[in-house]
Amino acid sequence: MATETPRRHPLTWVPSLYLAMGLPNVTVAVVAAILFKNMGISNEDIALYTSQMYLPWVLKPLWSPLLEPFRTKRWWVIAMQFLMMASLGVVAFCLPLDDFFRLSLAFFWVTGFASATQDIAADAVFMTTMSPRDQARYAGLQGMCWNMGAVIASGLLVSLTGWLHKDLGLPWVQCWMIVMGGSALMMGGFGLWHLRYLPPGEPSALQGQGLRAAMPALRESWLTFFQKPQIWMMLAVIFFYRFGEGFIEKFGPLFLLDARSVGGLGLDNQALGFINGTAGTLAFIAGAFLGGFIVARWTLPRTFVLMALVLNLPHLTYWILSHTMPTDMFTIGLLVAIEKFGFGMGSVGQMLYMMQQVAPGPFRMTHYAFATGVMALTKWSTGTASGWVWSVVGHDYKVFFTGVLIVSVVPVLLAWRAPFQHKPARDEASALAPAGAH
Numbered sequence: 001m002a003t004e005t006p007r008r009h010p011l012t013w014v015p016s017l018y019l020a021m022g023l024p025n026v027t028v029a030v031v032a033a034i035l036f037k038n039m040g041i042s043n044e045d046i047a048l049y050t051s052q053m054y055l056p057w058v059l060k061p062l063w064s065p066l067l068e069p070f071r072t073k074r075w076w077v078i079a080m081q082f083l084m085m086a087s088l089g090v091v092a093f094c095l096p097l098d099d100f101f102r103l104s105l106a107f108f109w110v111t112g113f114a115s116a117t118q119d120i121a122a123d124a125v126f127m128t129t130m131s132p133r134d135q136a137r138y139a140g141l142q143g144m145c146w147n148m149g150a151v152i153a154s155g156l157l158v159s160l161t162g163w164l165h166k167d168l169g170l171p172w173v174q175c176w177m178i179v180m181g182g183s184a185l186m187m188g189g190f191g192l193w194h195l196r197y198l199p200p201g202e203p204s205a206l207q208g209q210g211l212r213a214a215m216p217a218l219r220e221s222w223l224t225f226f227q228k229p230q231i232w233m234m235l236a237v238i239f240f241y242r243f244g245e246g247f248i249e250k251f252g253p254l255f256l257l258d259a260r261s262v263g264g265l266g267l268d269n270q271a272l273g274f275i276n277g278t279a280g281t282l283a284f285i286a287g288a289f290l291g292g293f294i295v296a297r298w299t300l301p302r303t304f305v306l307m308a309l310v311l312n313l314p315h316l317t318y319w320i321l322s323h324t325m326p327t328d329m330f331t332i333g334l335l336v337a338i339e340k341f342g343f344g345m346g347s348v349g350q351m352l353y354m355m356q357q358v359a360p361g362p363f364r365m366t367h368y369a370f371a372t373g374v375m376a377l378t379k380w381s382t383g384t385a386s387g388w389v390w391s392v393v394g395h396d397y398k399v400f401f402t403g404v405l406i407v408s409v410v411p412v413l414l415a416w417r418a419p420f421q422h423k424p425a426r427d428e429a430s431a432l433a434p435a436g437a438h
Contacts, residue, residue, distance in 0.1 A: 010130065010138050012197045015145045017077070017122050020190040022149020024084050024115040027183060028053050029379070030154050032108050034253055035180075038161070038172040038269070041101060043254050043395075044387040049101075051250065051383025053109050056116035057376035061369045064120045066218065073128070073201030074194070076121035080114040081191035085184045087111045092180035095173050120369065121201075128202035147285050155277025157183065162269030221363040225370055230419040234358050237411075237418045238374045241308060241350045244315050244408035245343055246382025247400075251390065252276065252318060252339075255397050256332075263397040265321065265332060275333045280340040287344030294345075300352050301420045308415035311346020312408040314339040319405055322397040350375065353418070360422055 033050045037043075067076055087110040094103040130138065157179050164175040225231065256272050258264020267275070291310070295303050317335040326332055354371035361367060393399040 008197050008199055010134060013194065013199065014126070014138050014141055016190055016193050017125070017198065018142050018145035019149045019152075020081060020187065020194075021115070021119055021122055022146040023153050023183065023186065024088075024111055025057075025119075026150040026153040027088070028108055028112045028115065030249070030253065031158060032104075033250065034154075034158055034257070034269070034272070035104075035176050036101070037254060037257055038165075038176065039095070039100070043251070043258075043390055045101075046254065047250050047383060047387030047390065049105055050108075051380055051386070053105070053112045054376055054380045054383065056109075056113040057119075058373050058380050060116040060120055060376075061366070061373045063117075064366060064369050067117070067120060073121045073124045074198050075200075077118055077125060077198060078191050078194050080118035080121070081187050081194065083114040084111050084118070085188035085191065087114065088180055088184035088187060092177045092184065095177050095180070125199065125201035129199045143288065144285060147281055147288075150284075151278055151281045152186075153183070153277075155273050155281060157273070158277055159270045159273030162271070162273060166268060166270065221366045221370075224361060224363060225367050228358070228361070229421055231358075233417070233419050234353075235371075235374050237414045238350065238354060238358070238371055239378050240411045240414050241353075242311070242347070242375070242378050243382060243411055244312055244404045246379050247386050247389070247404045247407075248315060248318055248339070249379065250383045250386045251397075251400065252336075255318070255322065255401075256336075258397075260325065262395065263322065265325065267332070271329060275329070275336050279333055279337050283337040283341040284344035287341040287346075288348055291345035291348030295348055295352060300349065300356060304349050304353065304418055304420075305412065305415045307346045307349025308412045309346075310342050311349070312342075312411055314342030315401075315404050315408050319398075319401040322401045349415070357418075357420060357422055 029050075032053065033046050036046045036050065071079075087107045090107045091104045091111070094100050094107065097103060126142065161172075161175040161179050164170045164178060165172060170178075228234075253272060253276055254264070256265050256267045256276060257269075258266070260266045287310075291307060295307070317339040321332065321335055326335075354368060354375070358371040359368040389403065390400060393403065
């Protein structure tokens, strides 16, 4: 049950909390790949090894109930933020070493584990501190701040490395040491801020009872989840919904950075940071809010196929880029922004489907974590497979993005056959859509 009066005004902690969630997530999922690209690692190795770093988000349902008996939700959030400060700081110090790739991967993985754990506790703080009315009131701010964390990580910080390298002449190692060190300091700053302003969240009924008390709840949550009607079909819908997008998320930045002699567009980090980070993320946010408006107006069952189509059809933009190879920044930026806009708008359908169709029941928060774990499994599997596909197609971006278009048909067909066990109220869709966009 949510408390009636938060200890602190939501504006003192909701924006910072969700900024602190978005920044490390995108750093691990996207920025690490750009770092390794600049450091001379091959596309195949980047795709394979950076995709494994998303496993913590896949596996978080396994340990999320085990956090309940120990400490407060606030404690877990702050502890993970200081852990991420340490792990990102170690990444910065690893970069000049001969074995930097293996060492930095290990500490990026630690960052991913801490970030996924922070996500569990932070969402729990929000859900148990805020009244239902305040949850609706601050839902849009919540989603927007998560995505602003993405703008900082994949936009501003990537552009900063380009400026340091191109304008100041610093080697890539020093550029990324500065940026990773800055990211570590930001996570430490979030931790210090939340020591003062973050509310504790509602205490768990299992708090203080030890690990033994958590095991029956964990077992019951798994049993009831797989007893839901048509659960396997719903999980298939969730898994394949962003299947094509998973390949684009991993190889899109590599395509934009690769030299034109090997089929890429030859952008530098400054251009990539603006196009794929800043402009692209702002387009994503705009699409997410439009998608939330459409679903709130016409309900999810009536718009779900449209949402799936809007997400997958813009994958055509990367096919166009790889075939036409434009040189002007406006055309490249416009096409990337269109793809990100469609991704943002269409993502609302998946997030609301998980909230309204998969999560309802006695373990709503845990079952929602299960569903988001399946969504993360998509990113892990497509990212892992993308390097192999890249090799099979002979390092040809034209063929690669043609394959992405083909697999993007599957999500639309599954959306057409998606089961709807619950009929969401219009006001519920209106409240949740903007927040779920991230």
